Amino acid sequence: xxxxxxxxxxxxxxxxxxxxxxxxxxxxxxxxxxxxxxxxxxxxxxxxxxxxxxxxxxxxxxxxxxxxxxxxxxxxxxxxxxxxxxxxxxxxxxxxxxxxxxxxxxxxxxxxxxxxxxxxxxxxxxxxxxxxxxxxxxxxxxxxxxxxxxxxxxxxxxxxxxxxxxxxxxxxxxxxxx
Numbered sequence: 001x002x003x004x005x006x007x008x009x010x011x012x013x014x015x016x017x018x019x020x021x022x023x024x025x026x027x028x029x030x031x032x033x034x035x036x037x038x039x040x041x042x043x044x045x046x047x048x049x050x051x052x053x054x055x056x057x058x059x060x061x062x063x064x065x066x067x068x069x070x071x072x073x074x075x076x077x078x079x080x081x082x083x084x085x086x087x088x089x090x091x092x093x094x095x096x097x098x099x100x101x102x103x104x105x106x107x108x109x110x111x112x113x114x115x116x117x118x119x120x121x122x123x124x125x126x127x128x129x130x131x132x133x134x135x136x137x138x139x140x141x142x143x144x145x146x147x148x149x150x151x152x153x154x155x156x157x158x159x160x161x162x163x164x165x166x167x168x169x170x171x172x173x174x175x176x177x178x
Contacts, residue, residue, distance in 0.1 A: 003142065005062075005063045005065075005083045005084050006062050006063055007059065007062075008059040008065070010063075011030055011057075011059065011081070011083070012030050012032060013031075013142065013143055013147070014029070014142060014143065015027075015030075015140070015141040015142075015150050015173075016028045016030075016083075016139065017137070017160050017164065018135040018136060018137045018138060018139075019042075019135055019138055020043075020090065020134070020135040021133050022131070022133050024040075024044075024046075025040075025043070026038060026039070026041065026042075026043075026090075026135075027039040027159075027160065028079070029143060029147075029151055030065075030145075031052070031146060031147075032146055034054060034056075034057060035052055035053065036053045036067060037051045037053065037150060037151035038050055038053070039154075039159075041155050041160055044094075044102045045098070045102045046106070047154070048105050048106050048107065049108055049109070049151060049153075049154055050071070050108075051110055051151055052110065053071070055069040056069065063082065063084045064080065064081070064082055065080070065083075066078070066079070067080075071109070071116070072113050072117055072120070073095065073105055073109075073116045073120060074097075074125055075092065075098055077090065077091070077092050078091045081137075083137060083140060086136060086137040086138075087134065087135070087136065089133070089134050089135070090132075091130065091131065091133075092130075092131045093129075093130055094128060094130075094131065095120065095123075095124075095125040096124040096126055096127060097119055097120065097123030097124055097125060098129075101123060104116075104119050108154060138160070139160070139164045141163070141173065142173070143169075143173045144173060147173060149169070149173065149174045149175045
């Protein structure tokens, strides 16, 4: 994708894969102006995936976007995308319980909201593990808004490479192998 990002509409509907400087690899989709979907391919919660996460999504200035949300786990996330430079910055604020029991969150969160909320109440929240990292955007795709095929299955080994190499989506940005 070689588009120049200028407006919020340019950002919405974009599918990203990025790798943080610490090596963690994430996949994130600006589903619409208030919702994000994502999969986690590397790091302490690799294997986790979420759809329809309510988020605050806005343009800070031309080509620079801020996204923030709080998960049912109690994890807070703040992302700054600079797609024209293939860069982003993310800060993740993990509650102590997620740091100590990440395996609880490694699932399709939408089917386990009760477990996330129960764990948030059962285990310690503070001190939070704060992970601020720069990242390199390694893939951008124009999926269009509200495309349910973008994040629609659990992450698997090699998925980011399949996406980057054109083996996951067809020309209409629909999954090839359903």
